[in-house]
Amino acid sequence: MTAGRDLVSPELRMRVFALDGFRCVAPQLGAEDACAGKWGERAVIIADMMDLSVLTLDHVRDVLKIGAAILKRGSSRRHRYRAPSDEGHLVTLCWHHHLDGWATGHRPRLREYLDSHRVSTPSGDLSTI
Numbered sequence: 001m002t003a004g005r006d007l008v009s010p011e012l013r014m015r016v017f018a019l020d021g022f023r024c025v026a027p028q029l030g031a032e033d034a035c036a037g038k039w040g041e042r043a044v045i046i047a048d049m050m051d052l053s054v055l056t057l058d059h060v061r062d063v064l065k066i067g068a069a070i071l072k073r074g075s076s077r078r079h080r081y082r083a084p085s086d087e088g089h090l091v092t093l094c095w096h097h098h099l100d101g102w103a104t105g106h107r108p109r110l111r112e113y114l115d116s117h118r119v120s121t122p123s124g125d126l127s128t129i
């Protein structure tokens with residue numbers, strides 16, 4: 001996590017975790033290997049409140065539409081080519097599925113997941129795209 005760039009507040013982080021049921025979404029999107037945390041085989045699929053260190057948040061950009069740059073209004077303007085930090089663009093993944101390559105190879109699946117599980121964001125932007 002790069003300090004000062006990703007403005008994911010602790011509250012937002014917990015909200016996204018809650019939306020995803022405090023579990024990594026990779027298994028339900030077809031990942032066949034077990035979830036795991038930073039320290040390997042201490043696999044926790046459903047983390048308890050004491051072990052949220054296993055879970056990470058991945059930024060998922062909106063679907064790339066050729067020729068249609070995604071312009072967000074207002075304060076998130078600087079995220080034009082990057083996913084904004086909101087519930088519509090953040091997904092819960094365990095350390096392993098986030099950082100060991102699964103997420104990178106399954107961005108379309110993650111996007112689909114977000115599109116079907118996050119009806120709209122508080123700002124309403126997502127539903128108008």
Ligand SMILES: [Zn+2]
Pocket residue numbers: 024025026027034035036093094095096097098
């Ligand atoms: Zn996982």
